[in-house]
Each structure stands twice: as structure tokens, then as C-alpha cells.
Amino acid sequence: MAPILQLTGICKRFPGVVALDEVSLAADRGEVVALIGENGAGKSTLMKILGGVHQPDAGQIILAGSAVTIRSVADAVKHGIGFVHQELNNLDNLEIAANLFLGREPLWAGPLRLIDRRAMVEASRPHLERLGLKIDPRTPLRQLSLAQQQLVEIAKALSQNARILVLDEPTSSLTATETERLLATVTDLRGQGVSIIYISHRLGEIGRIADRVVALRDGRNAGELGRGQINHDNMVRLMIGRDLKSFYVPGVGQHHPARLRLQGLRTSAWPSQAVSFDAAGGEILTFAGLVGSGRSELAQAIFGVTPPLDGRISLDGKELTIRGSRDAINAGIYLAPEDRRKTGLVTSMTIRENVTLPGLRDHAPAGLIRRGRESETTDRQIAAMQIRAPSRESRVMNLSGGNQQKVVLGKWLALKPKVLIVDEPTRGIDVGAKAEIYRLLRALADTGVAVIVISSDMEEVLGISDRIAVMREGAIAGILDRSRFSEVAVMNLAFGKAPTNTAASAAATASN
Amino acid sequence: MKKELGIGVLLLLLCVAVAILNPKFLSATNLQNQARLIGIYGIFSIGLGIIIITGGIDLSVGSVFAFQGVLVAIALREWHFAWPIAVMGSIFVVMGLGLFHAVLITRLRLQPFIVTLCGLLMYRSIARSAAADETKGFADENFGPLRWLASGDLGPVPMQFIALLVVAAIMWVVLHRSVYGRYLYAVGRNEEASRYSGINTGMVIGGAYVLGMLLAGIAGIQLAFYTNSISPSGHGMSYELLGIAAAVLGGCSLRGGEGSIVGILLGTALLRVLQNLVILLGIPSSWNDFVMGAVILIGVTLDELLTNRVKRPKHPDAGPVSPSREPLPV
Numbered sequence: 001m002a003p004i005l006q007l008t009g010i011c012k013r014f015p016g017v018v019a020l021d022e023v024s025l026a027a028d029r030g031e032v033v034a035l036i037g038e039n040g041a042g043k044s045t046l047m048k049i050l051g052g053v054h055q056p057d058a059g060q061i062i063l064a065g066s067a068v069t070i071r072s073v074a075d076a077v078k079h080g081i082g083f084v085h086q087e088l089n090n091l092d093n094l095e096i097a098a099n100l101f102l103g104r105e106p107l108w109a110g111p112l113r114l115i116d117r118r119a120m121v122e123a124s125r126p127h128l129e130r131l132g133l134k135i136d137p138r139t140p141l142r143q144l145s146l147a148q149q150q151l152v153e154i155a156k157a158l159s160q161n162a163r164i165l166v167l168d169e170p171t172s173s174l175t176a177t178e179t180e181r182l183l184a185t186v187t188d189l190r191g192q193g194v195s196i197i198y199i200s201h202r203l204g205e206i207g208r209i210a211d212r213v214v215a216l217r218d219g220r221n222a223g224e225l226g227r228g229q230i231n232h233d234n235m236v237r238l239m240i241g242r243d244l245k246s247f248y249v250p251g252v253g254q255h256h257p258a259r260l261r262l263q264g265l266r267t268s269a270w271p272s273q274a275v276s277f278d279a280a281g282g283e284i285l286t287f288a289g290l291v292g293s294g295r296s297e298l299a300q301a302i303f304g305v306t307p308p309l310d311g312r313i314s315l316d317g318k319e320l321t322i323r324g325s326r327d328a329i330n331a332g333i334y335l336a337p338e339d340r341r342k343t344g345l346v347t348s349m350t351i352r353e354n355v356t357l358p359g360l361r362d363h364a365p366a367g368l369i370r371r372g373r374e375s376e377t378t379d380r381q382i383a384a385m386q387i388r389a390p391s392r393e394s395r396v397m398n399l400s401g402g403n404q405q406k407v408v409l410g411k412w413l414a415l416k417p418k419v420l421i422v423d424e425p426t427r428g429i430d431v432g433a434k435a436e437i438y439r440l441l442r443a444l445a446d447t448g449v450a451v452i453v454i455s456s457d458m459e460e461v462l463g464i465s466d467r468i469a470v471m472r473e474g475a476i477a478g479i480l481d482r483s484r485f486s487e488v489a490v491m492n493l494a495f496g497k498a499p500t501n502t503a504a505s506a507a508a509t510a511s512n
Numbered sequence: 513m514k515k516e517l518g519i520g521v522l523l524l525l526l527c528v529a530v531a532i533l534n535p536k537f538l539s540a541t542n543l544q545n546q547a548r549l550i551g552i553y554g555i556f557s558i559g560l561g562i563i564i565i566t567g568g569i570d571l572s573v574g575s576v577f578a579f580q581g582v583l584v585a586i587a588l589r590e591w592h593f594a595w596p597i598a599v600m601g602s603i604f605v606v607m608g609l610g611l612f613h614a615v616l617i618t619r620l621r622l623q624p625f626i627v628t629l630c631g632l633l634m635y636r637s638i639a640r641s642a643a644a645d646e647t648k649g650f651a652d653e654n655f656g657p658l659r660w661l662a663s664g665d666l667g668p669v670p671m672q673f674i675a676l677l678v679v680a681a682i683m684w685v686v687l688h689r690s691v692y693g694r695y696l697y698a699v700g701r702n703e704e705a706s707r708y709s710g711i712n713t714g715m716v717i718g719g720a721y722v723l724g725m726l727l728a729g730i731a732g733i734q735l736a737f738y739t740n741s742i743s744p745s746g747h748g749m750s751y752e753l754l755g756i757a758a759a760v761l762g763g764c765s766l767r768g769g770e771g772s773i774v775g776i777l778l779g780t781a782l783l784r785v786l787q788n789l790v791i792l793l794g795i796p797s798s799w800n801d802f803v804m805g806a807v808i809l810i811g812v813t814l815d816e817l818l819t820n821r822v823k824r825p826k827h828p829d830a831g832p833v834s835p836s837r838e839p840l841p842v
């Protein structure tokens with residue numbers, strides 16, 4: 001029997017890049033195919049071609065043995081292809097049912113074409129139940145957690161009778177328990193005969209659910225792994241073409257005096273909690289904790305984008321007054337925020353314009369910008385960060401996630417930081433780029449910078465840190481030295497009690 | 513640059529066509545008068561363009577012209593102020609209105625459309641009541657060199673046009689070469705990311721409204737002397753829309769972050785030539801606004817269809833989305 005899906009010889013170029021060069025991919029009925037590759041390898045582009053978002057320059061799409069042309073998203077839906085993009089594409093001002101049936105609402109009253117809300121709500125229920133969502137379909141979408149919204153997107157794809165479901169990095173912003181739920185759903189769907197193409201940078205997940213792994217490298221097929229061969233090292237080798245040694249670079253272990261000192265800082269997110277800690281030059285201090293425990297808010301307060309309510313911040317013994325990000329930047333305290341697209345970069349601008357934005361005045365004697373100086377700085381950062389882009393004039397929005405993150409780092413490292421705070425530096429980033437970013441952060445610390453990392457990735461937290469500060473409900477629940485590093489220790493502090501069942505299982509999944 | 517080239521070619525073709533159909537287009541008087549009007553419109557359109565680049569809008573400009581015109585006329589003819597004081601004073605007052613808008617927009621986070629719409633309603637009303645609904649004017653007084661400065665000629669070239677060249681040159685440097693200009697584009701496209709880069713976004717945006725009013729104030733003096741009599745209920749009526757149209761036709765995007773001085777100048781010139789065309793070709797003046805509307809519509813449609821402008825990807829993958837509302841164990 002022919003495989004349900006066959007992509008052969010797919011080519012796609014964008015101005016300045018060949019995104020896909022003769023790529024092939026096949027999937028059988030009820031098979032979970034993991035699609036892996038470095039940032040910019042072409043995974044999303046390949047799937048967007050299948051989903052009708054992009055048109056291929058060459059190549060064939062064969063569904064259940066017959067070649068088809070997919071000109072639009074509507075075409076793809078008609079062919080039974082469901083696509084859940086990583087960025088949610090739903091309308092959070094509408095209820096769940098309205099989202100599920102957007103564009104194909106059940107109607108009544110003949111020519112008046114009124115929406116039959118009751119039918120829509122009733123028709124929604126089985127789709128939600130199939131995914132284990134016990135929520136009233138009349139609930140407005142914005143009341144759902146991100147994971148639930150993601151599940152609604154999946155329900156929508158399935159309600160269109162998808163035989164092939166594409167999940168593009170579905171777990172990158174899910175909690176550990178939600179990730180579990182999603183993986184269980186994927187397994188269920190496979191049992192029901194749905195074919196799934198699963199894109200992720202979390203190799204642990206892939207090891208658990210994939211029947212087969214297809215790797216892309218630089219827009220070409222780089223090889224496949226069958227069920228028995230799927231393990232971390234094999235996947236890394238396929239993706240980056242070599243082994244990855246020394247993922248985490250240990251610190252040199254020198255003791256430096258405290259550089260950044262916080263005393264009794266209170267943020268508007270947690271006004272009743274006062275936070276105090278020291279960060280030394282030369283160390284990587286990592287903030288762990290549950291999402292919503294106040295880590296990002298603390299970083300934003302130190303950086304001045306949401307100025308602290310009160311408390312004292314001093315740097316190298318000098319007290320600082322921070323009323324806005326300008327004050328922090330002038331002092332040498334920088335923040336690479338967690339949301340690259342919204343707050344880290346102006347994505348419609350070029351790499352050059354982004355890299356020089358915070359330090360633009362240094363490139364502009366008398367207020368007039370010198371292009372030459374900008375280009376010098378940018379080229380230096382492109383080389384230092386190993387940013388892969390057609391040129392320094394490429395728009396940041398056309399770069400892959402990993403390269404975008406390197407632009408964010410490059411923009412701050414161009415300014416000689418004293419304290420660098422990086423919030424979720426490796427979210428959505430491939431293993432190779434991760435290793436490079438860890439190397440960069442460690443090198444930075446070795447030059448005497450106090451590096452503060454906020455991370456929700458347990459493996460990363462335990463791997464890169466010299467000390468771990470765990471936050472709970474806006475306060476620091478405890479700070480661990482390297483000798484006391486363990487997953488259990490971090491989880492206990494994060495939950496503020498001996499791990500319950502949920503905490504224990506969450507801990508188990510977070511380390512996958 | 514492609515975009516500017518397109519409008520430039522369109523403008524040129526239009527000029528050639530009008531010149532062939534009615535040679536009067538190239539007569540000295542007509543060219544002079546067109547240059548005069550392009551000067552006035554160009555100056556305040558640049559101001560509007562800058563506000564549009566920040567992602568905002570200013571609807572109050574036309575009413576401000578009426579308000580300022582009445583103010584200057586009264587100051588000169590009734591209060592007998594020295595001309596520099598009357599002129600500078602009125603410009604400062606107008607900039608004060610810009611500052612008022614800026615504070616409401618950047619501090620109280622009101623929407624620019626609403627704030628300046630209220631300005632549109634209020635300022636003309638003030639002008640009418642201050643003038644007791646009578647037409648104010650300058651009769652044939654010269655007020656020292658003021659009349660010449662505002663609406664005279666230097667050789668064959670109208671002062672308004674010279675003023676536009678000066679303003680455009682300065683604003684070109686500001687917008688395309690200065691730190692402030694780069695900040696305008698950054699803030700217009702992504703205010704949050706700009707704030708996270710240490711830019712005082714409130715000052716940048718607020719500054720645009722004040723700058724816009726400075727330019728409106730300069731154009732307002734020229735307009736007052738160009739018409740020479742100011743009837744508060746009609747003076748400057750809907751000029752803001754023409755300015756916005758010129759800026760948009762010239763490539764400014766109402767989404768913010770896009771636009772250029774050259775584009776705005778070409779957009780202004782194109783609109784003026786269109787008005788001129790209606791008159792020179794003997795088209796009934798009732799069709800005047802139709803022609804303009806149609807050309808703007810065609811212009812922006814062609815632009816959208818032909819040039820591959822900056823598209824915001826609808827669903828860029830591989831990036832963090834806003835943080836989850838539920839706790840994520842580390």
C-alpha cells in the first residue's frame with residue numbers, strides 16, 4: 001500500500017536563500033514522523049508547503065498514491081491536512097466553539113445565514129472530549145491556558161477530519177504536565193490512524209513518541225532513523241553532521257566579589273515580596289521556578305522596563321537609581337527578554353539596525369548616524385555570534401529562531417555588559433545553537449560579567465549554572481550551590497514542600 | 513526607494529499629460545502658484561508623515577490652521593503685537609497643543625485618533641467664538657517683512673517653496689540620518705522592543721506630535737497670508753486629510769514604521785498637480801475630490817500589488833509565544 005503522504009523533490013527558494021533543495025518525506029497511516037533539524041534547516045518551510053501556506057518551486061505532493069496540488073490552506077484542509085502552527089492563530093475574543101468552526105459555521109434561517117450556535121456548541125463537544133478537554137465549548141478562548149488553547153487548535157485540525165496532522169513545535173511553551181497530556185494525545189491519535197508529523201527541538205520528547213525520525217540539514221535530507229536507532233546522539237549527529245561534545249562548559253571556579261546587589265526589591269507583580277540577592281562577576285546565576293513565580297518580572301524590574309516599587313540596586317558598590325531601561329543600560333545592566341519577536345527585536349528592521357539600536361548614540365557623533373560604524377559593529381557581532389544570514393542587511397524576521405536569538409545577544413554584547421540577564425535564552429532553539437549560546441554565556445562570565453539566566457528547562461538549569469536561585473510566588477525560596485544541585489532540590493524549593501505526586505511526575509518529565 | 517520611484521514616474525507622466533492637454537500648465541503664473549501650494553502642503557504633510565511613521569495620526573491640523581489664523585490676525589491687527597512676537601507666539605501656542613496631544617497619548621495612553629479628533633472639534637470652535645464667527649484678515653498691511661516672508665517671492669521662486677526646501681532638507685537629515693529618526697521607525701514598528709532597547713518611547717512619540725505641530729504652525733502662517741482672510745468656519749477645513757493622503761500616497765504606512773521624506777514630497781506634489789489638472793482640463797470642480805480619491809486609491813492599490821512591501825509573517829514558527837498562564841515546573 002502506498003504511504004498516505006509522500007513529498008518528493010521539494011524545492012523552495014526565498015530571496016537570498018535556498019530553503020529547501022530536493023527534499024523528500026513520507027508518512028504511513030498511523031505513523032508519528034519526527035522532523036528535526038537545526039534552526040533554519042527548512043522544517044517549517046516544508047510543512048508550510050504541505051499546508052498550502054507556501055507554493056513549492058519544484059517537487060510533488062502525493063497523497064495516498066495520487067499527486068495533488070495544494071494552492072491554499074483551504075486546499076490543504078480539503079485534503080485532510082491539519083496544521084498547528086507554533087504561534088497560535090486563534091481568536092481569543094471568541095468562544096471555543098466559534099474558533100473550532102471558524103469559516104464553516106453551521107447555519108440556519110435559510111437566506112439569512114444565521115449561525116446555529118447550539119448546533120455549533122454541540123458539535124464541538126466530541127472534538128474537545130477526544131483530546132480530554134473537559135471544558136464548556138462556550139468558554140471564551142482567552143480564559144484558557146496556553147496549552148489548552150494549543151489543544152483547541154489541535155481539536156480544530158481534527159474536526160476538519162485531518163488524516164495528517166502537522167504539529168510545529170507544539171510544546172515549546174507548554175508546562176511539563178501539559179506536555180505530558182499532549183504527548184498522550186499524540187499517541188492516542190496514532191492509535192486512531194492519524195499520521196502525525198512532529199517538529200520539535202526537544203529531543204527527549206521525540207525519543208518517546210516518534211516511530212521514525214527524518215532530519216533536514218541546510219534544506220536537504222540529512223538521513224532517517226528507525227524506531228530502534230532513535231537516541232539523543234544519533235539525532236544530534238544527523239542534524240549537525242558531527243558529534244556534539246562538551247555541551248555545557250564548566251566555569252573556571254574563581255571567586256569574584258559581588259557585582260550586582262539587590263536589597264529588598266519589590267515588583268508590581270508581587271508587591272508584598274521583597275527580593276534580595278547578590279550576583280558575582282564571573283558566575284552564571286540561574287533563576288529557576290514555576291512560570292509565573294516572578295522571575296521575568298524581577299528581571300524587568302532590574303532592567304527598569306517596569307521600574308521596581310522600592311528596594312535598592314547597587315552595582316560594584318555604587319547605588320543605582322533605575323527609573324527606566326535607559327538607566328539600567330547606562331549602568332551596564334542588559335536584558336535579553338524572553339519574547340524575541342515582541343520585545344527583543346524589531347523584526348522588520350535589518351540585523352544592522354537591531355544590533356546598533358541600544359547603542360545607537362555611540363554610532364552617531366553629533367546625533368547623525370554613521371553607517372560605516374554601524375556596519376563595523378554589526379559585522380563584528382555577526383562573526384562573534386556566528387549568525388547565519390545572507391547579509392547584515394537581512395531583515396531579522398527572515399532569520400531562523402536560533403539566529404534571531406543570536407542577534408538579540410549580539411545586540412547587547414556589542415555594548416560591553418557588566419550584568420547580562422537572559423530570559424529563556426534557548427527556547428525554540430536547536431541543540432547546536434544551544435551549545436553555542438552556552439559557550440557564549442560562559443565566555444562572557446569568564447570575562448568578569450555577572451550572567452543571570454532565567455530558565456524553565458531543568459537540564460539547562462542544572463547544566464550551565466554556578467548557582468541556582470529558585471523563586472516561588474515572587475520570592476526567592478532558596479539559593480543552591482553547585483554541591484547541592486539536583487532536580488529534586490530545585491523542585492522542592494519551587495513547590496515549597498516535599499514533592500507531591502504531580503510535582504514528582506512534573507520533575508520526571510521536565511528532565512526528558 | 514522603489515516606491516518613491518514609482519510615484520515619481522507617475523507624477524512625471526501626469527505633468528507631461530497635463531502640459532500637452534493644456535499648455536497653460538507650464539505658464540509662469542501657474543507654475544508659481546503650484547509651487548506656492550506645494551510649499552504649504554508639503555510642510556505640514558511632512559509633519560503628518562512623521563506622526564504616521566510612529567503609528568499615530570493627527571486629525572486636528574485643519575482646525576489648528578483656523579485657530580492659529582484667527583489668533584495671528586487678532587494679535588497683529590487688534591492687539592498690535594510686533595510681528596515676530598505674533599508669529600512666534602502663535603507657533604508656540606500651536607506647539608503647546610501638540611504637547612497637550614502628546615501628553616494625553618503617551619502618558620494617559622489615549623488613542624491618537626480620538627485625542628486629535630477631539631482637537632479637530634474643539635479648536636475650530638474656539639476659533640469661531642474668538643472671531644465671533646467673523647472673517648478675520650490682514651487687509652493690505654505688510655507687517656514689516658512678514659508678508660514677504662510668508663507669501664512673497666525670491667526672484668521668481670515663491671517663499672513657501674523655499675521654506676519647504678529648507679524644511680525638507682532638515683527633516684530629511686532628522687528622519688534618515690539622525691538617531692531620533694531611527695528611533696521613530698523603531699518605535700513605529702515595535703514600541704515594546706524599542707522600550708527594551710532603552711529608547712524613551714514616550715519622548716520619541718510625543719516629540720513627533722510637537723514636531724508635527726511646529727511644521728503645521730509654519731504652514732499655518734503661510735496659509736493665513738496666502739488666503740489673506742480667515743473665515744474661521746472654513747479656513748483649513750479637511751487639510752489634515754489631504755496631508756494624510758499625501759503621506760500615505762508617498763509610502764507612509766498607517767501601521768507605522770514606514771515612509772520617507774522624498775515620498776511625502778512626491779505625494780504632496782502629485783495631489784497638487786491633480787487638483788491643478790481638474791481646473792486646467794475644465795473638469796467640473798464637483799469632480800475634484802473624486803479624482804483625488806480615485807488616484808489615491810489606485811496609487812495605494814498598485815503599491816500593494818506591485819512592490820513586495822514589508823509583510824509581517826502571520827505565523828512565524830520557532831519562537832516563544834507569550835508566557836503560559838499556568839505554572840511550568842522547571
Ligand SMILES: Nc1ncnc2c1ncn2[C@@H]1O[C@H](COP(=O)(O)OP(=O)(O)OP(=O)(O)O)[C@@H](O)[C@H]1O
Pocket residue numbers: 014015017018019037038039040041042043044045046398399400401402428430829830
Ligand atoms: N518568508 C520568508 N522569506 C525569506 N526567507 C525565509 C522565509 N521563511 C523562511 N525563510 C528562510 O528559509 C530557511 C528555512 O526556514 P524555516 O523557517 O523553514 O526553518 P526551520 O527549520 O523551521 O527553523 P527553526 O527550527 O528555527 O524553526 C531559513 O534560512 C529562513 O531564513
Ligand SMILES: [Mg+2]
Pocket residue numbers: 043044045829830
Ligand atoms: Mg520552524
